[in-house]
Amino acid sequence: MNTKSTHFRFRINALTTAVIMFFAVALFGVITQASADTSNSRYDAIVKRDKLIAVTMTTIPPFAFKDEKGNLVGFDIDIYKLVARELLGDKEKIEFVGVGSAGRWPAILTGQADLGIGTIYMRRANNVAFTYPVMDTSINLLVTKKSGITSLADVNKPGITVANLENPQMKDRANRFFPKAKTIILDGSAAQLLAIKSGRAQAMQMDTAVNDYYAALNKGELISLGAMLGDMFGNGIYCQPGDFKWIRWLDTFVQELRFGSLYADYREIYNKWYGKNPPPQRHYLENN
Amino acid sequence: MTDWIGKYYLIEYIQACGWAAVLAVAATLGGVVWAGALFFFTTVFGRIGRVAVAAYVQIFRNTPVLLPIYLVYFGFPMIGIVWPAAVCGCFAITLQQGAYVSEIFRGSYKSIDRNLYDAAQSIGLSGWQIFSKITVPQVIVYSLPSLGSQVVLILKDTSLLSAITVAELMMQAKRTQEATGAIYWPFLMAAAMYLFLTLFIDYFFARAQKAVRWR
Numbered sequence: 024m025n026t027k028s029t030h031f032r033f034r035i036n037a038l039t040t041a042v043i044m045f046f047a048v049a050l051f052g053v054i055t056q057a058s059a060d061t062s063n064s065r066y067d068a069i070v071k072r073d074k075l076i077a078v079t080m081t082t083i084p085p086f087a088f089k090d091e092k093g094n095l096v097g098f099d100i101d102i103y104k105l106v107a108r109e110l111l112g113d114k115e116k117i118e119f120v121g122v123g124s125a126g127r128w129p130a131i132l133t134g135q136a137d138l139g140i141g142t143i144y145m146r147r148a149n150n151v152a153f154t155y156p157v158m159d160t161s162i163n164l165l166v167t168k169k170s171g172i173t174s175l176a177d178v179n180k181p182g183i184t185v186a187n188l189e190n191p192q193m194k195d196r197a198n199r200f201f202p203k204a205k206t207i208i209l210d211g212s213a214a215q216l217l218a219i220k221s222g223r224a225q226a227m228q229m230d231t232a233v234n235d236y237y238a239a240l241n242k243g244e245l246i247s248l249g250a251m252l253g254d255m256f257g258n259g260i261y262c263q264p265g266d267f268k269w270i271r272w273l274d275t276f277v278q279e280l281r282f283g284s285l286y287a288d289y290r291e292i293y294n295k296w297y298g299k300n301p302p303p304q305r306h307y308l309e310n311n
Numbered sequence: 312m313t314d315w316i317g318k319y320y321l322i323e324y325i326q327a328c329g330w331a332a333v334l335a336v337a338a339t340l341g342g343v344v345w346a347g348a349l350f351f352f353t354t355v356f357g358r359i360g361r362v363a364v365a366a367y368v369q370i371f372r373n374t375p376v377l378l379p380i381y382l383v384y385f386g387f388p389m390i391g392i393v394w395p396a397a398v399c400g401c402f403a404i405t406l407q408q409g410a411y412v413s414e415i416f417r418g419s420y421k422s423i424d425r426n427l428y429d430a431a432q433s434i435g436l437s438g439w440q441i442f443s444k445i446t447v448p449q450v451i452v453y454s455l456p457s458l459g460s461q462v463v464l465i466l467k468d469t470s471l472l473s474a475i476t477v478a479e480l481m482m483q484a485k486r487t488q489e490a491t492g493a494i495y496w497p498f499l500m501a502a503a504m505y506l507f508l509t510l511f512i513d514y515f516f517a518r519a520q521k522a523v524r525w526r
Contacts, residue, residue: 124489125485129488132494146492149492150492189485189489190489191486208486210473210485217385222388222393
């Protein structure tokens with residue numbers, strides 16, 4: 024009787040679980056279908072809502088981070104505000120969805136956010152639509168001074184540990200540039216920084232701008248290695264794929280930002296966060 | 312078939328599932344042993360023991376488990392202790408779950424019939440004999456239903472270890488999501504595997520309860 028009762032209880036639990044799983048899958052299917060419906064452009068939805076929703080990480084200075092007053096600031100944040108100003112007439116008509124590194128893509132694909140800014144990779148372009156680059160970027164290594172690392176060759180050794188994010192691009196770069204080093208995977212640049220400062224790792228892979236910022240904050244302790252891991256990349260605005268009106272608007276925005284009527288705003292923002300002028304508006308103009 | 316396995320990262324998921332199970336078992340054993348030590352402390356050292364353990368329980372019950380996980384993983388190397396991430400994670404969960412499980416043991420201890428102790432003393436059993444032959448067996452039996460739920464919680468706590476580089480199921484789901492761009496199925500796969508593991512735990516404890524209660 025007792026064994027029967029145990030088996031009966033187990034069968035009931037299994038049945039309940041199967042029913043819950045069925046409904047969960049069905050619900051996700053409905054959500055996916057709803058989010059894939061692009062008959063109405065996001066552009067119209069934002070104008071109607073009168074508010075822009077941007078997805079961003081919140082711990083990657085100088086792109087997006089909290090200042091001492093708790094406000095979200097940074098280069099990306101100023102670009103988002105400029106989008107809001109140009110689209111809705113007010114740079115404050117914006118809401119930010121803060122996520123970790125891996126949370127950016129679901130936030131866009133499920134429609135929780137209208138746009139984000141991130142490094143353009145072809146693998147990512149299979150899932151989200153990117154604009155032209157908002158800025159040039161590169162990846163390098165931030166190392167601790169006490170590790171004695173001064174070049175890429177010093178990193179490619181068995182005793183060295185490098186902190187990466189979850190993305191496959193970092194894994195590819197690790198295999199290419201320092202296959203002999205050990206890698207550990209963390210979920211944000213703040214955790215990576217903690218890893219090298221605590222001695223868990225001796226180096227971390229991140230955007231050069233972020234590493235430069237951290238090195239400036241920790242002078243004498245951390246060094247942003249000059250050598251790039253690979254070539255230059257572009258950081259672009261991304262949104263849901265298949266929405267021609269919205270991606271065209273964003274592309275026009277980026278084009279005007281870098282080469283046209285918004286260049287003055289771009290120069291101001293670029294100067295504010297990087298302390299230098301952006302690439303010239305037109306390479307063939309001398310006084311530019 | 313091989314393509315299908317590769318496309319859905321099945322091998323990696325199964326490995327991650329194995330890791331989650333191993334971590335849960337290690338943290339459970341650690342938690343139960345540590346809780347047993349705390350329980351022993353409260354019963355043997357009287358008022359001082361009770362106050363010290365109560366303070367410990369309050370601290371660990373009222374802080375999120377991610378905190379000890381971070382403190383052990385990132386903090387210990389600063390004092391020269393560098394353990395592997397999985398060991399750090401298990402140790403942190405053990406510290407926290409020890410607090411919860413010791414409370415389960417305390418509740419079970421309270422529900423033991425006091426007449427048994429009078430009877431034990433009347434036939435001349437020593438303090439240690441009473442503890443090992445009367446208290447411990449009954450505490451274990453009375454604790455089993457709550458322990459089952461606690462082990463499920465421990466398994467779910469292991470998902471936080473992805474924050475400190477442990478390649479368990481949540482880490483696998485996040486990596487798969489980054490690699491494929493898929494939104495739901497990487498996490499649904501992880502959910503299905505967690506459900507499989509929790510059902511196994513449920514079944515194991517249901518059997519264990521029947522085995523001891525009707526003996």
